[in-house]
Amino acid sequence: xxxxxxxxxxxxxxxxxxxxxxxxxxxxxxxxxxxxxxxxxxxxxxxxxxxxxxxxxxxxxxxxxxxxxxxxxxxxxxxxxxxxxxxxxxxxxxxxxxxxxxxxxx
Amino acid sequence: xxxxxxxxxxxxxxxxxxxxxxxxxxxxxxxxxxxxxxxxxxxxxxxxxxxxxxxxxxxxxxxxxxxxxxxxxxxxxxxxxxxxxxxxxxxxxxxxxxxxxxxxxxxxxxxxxxxxxxxxxxxxxxxxxxxxxxxxxxxxxxxxxxxxxxxxxxxxxxxxxxxxxxxxxxxxxxxxxxxxxxxxxxxxxxxxxxxxxxxxxxxxxxxxxxxxxxxxxxxxxxxxxxxxxxxxxxxxxxxxxxxxxxxxxxxxxx
Numbered sequence: 001x002x003x004x005x006x007x008x009x010x011x012x013x014x015x016x017x018x019x020x021x022x023x024x025x026x027x028x029x030x031x032x033x034x035x036x037x038x039x040x041x042x043x044x045x046x047x048x049x050x051x052x053x054x055x056x057x058x059x060x061x062x063x064x065x066x067x068x069x070x071x072x073x074x075x076x077x078x079x080x081x082x083x084x085x086x087x088x089x090x091x092x093x094x095x096x097x098x099x100x101x102x103x104x105x106x
Numbered sequence: 107x108x109x110x111x112x113x114x115x116x117x118x119x120x121x122x123x124x125x126x127x128x129x130x131x132x133x134x135x136x137x138x139x140x141x142x143x144x145x146x147x148x149x150x151x152x153x154x155x156x157x158x159x160x161x162x163x164x165x166x167x168x169x170x171x172x173x174x175x176x177x178x179x180x181x182x183x184x185x186x187x188x189x190x191x192x193x194x195x196x197x198x199x200x201x202x203x204x205x206x207x208x209x210x211x212x213x214x215x216x217x218x219x220x221x222x223x224x225x226x227x228x229x230x231x232x233x234x235x236x237x238x239x240x241x242x243x244x245x246x247x248x249x250x251x252x253x254x255x256x257x258x259x260x261x262x263x264x265x266x267x268x269x270x271x272x273x274x275x276x277x278x279x280x281x282x283x284x285x286x287x288x289x290x291x292x293x294x295x296x297x298x299x300x301x302x303x304x305x306x307x308x309x310x311x312x313x314x315x316x317x318x319x320x321x322x323x324x325x326x327x328x329x330x331x332x333x334x335x336x337x338x339x340x341x342x343x344x345x346x347x348x349x350x351x352x353x354x355x356x357x358x359x360x
Contacts, residue, residue, distance in 0.1 A: 013197055020190040023189075027182050030348075034356040049349070061338045062335055062339075067134070071134060071138055074135065078145045086153060090156050
């Protein structure tokens, strides 16, 4: 097909293999980093790696990188909603300080 | 009405669509709207996890160390590779290579079943170790109540002798309740995930049968792509579940 419309883009196996390699490397990384004491940073590193891995799967295995804006809106919207729910609710809980003891993050 | 566009007469084209391209666009959008509901579905459990973990960080770290991290890691590799074979099956469908399509679908299915098999052994170990929330929950059974490390041989057929001298004295009732909450979330989240895997396996079987019947072509391979989207989504959920459940506070307990 000579049609170069984005939706007809066929992702090549070499690209899939590269993404697979990256995902496996990140997985090994997250495993080993978990055994290192990074203090508070541990959470951010673990989630940073997970978000990166998830993004690679969404963008390339699920073809979103090559998709229409309409699809991007749905994808970004749904994950954005999840982020909002988690961040705002967590923000509520961690700033309550009902017992003036240990669970103070800020 | 005559048309030189052969897709207008394609047997897979439904009446309410103008052409296969529009049908494909629509089905992709619909699938992603469904995945948005799945994000909400799992999102609720992730929210519960976030709240309880932020409230009971120490108990969660101890409980997490009772999970078999190597099985979790192995399962993560299995699912990531299965996403690759799934993507390859989509490619094969796009290139109209039915033989390879079937091979990659079957590989994905085998990997998915491997994941479920490992999960079975993990759950069995949890059941045997009294780590299922409820009346018989007993964290001290086979686990060091301080570090959460398993005290018995982790292979199958482990000894059933309870750990000696570690009765209920390791933790307060409060801590044990918090540890039990972790396991409630563990079973709820991995259970829901495993349920999705089982559905995915069923979908893959349906795809294999359809492919053998020659239903897919260069112009029409949407079912393969859409099941692919579902399978990748379930993989993404596990990508987050693994560090959140298995890797909490591992640096203390190596």
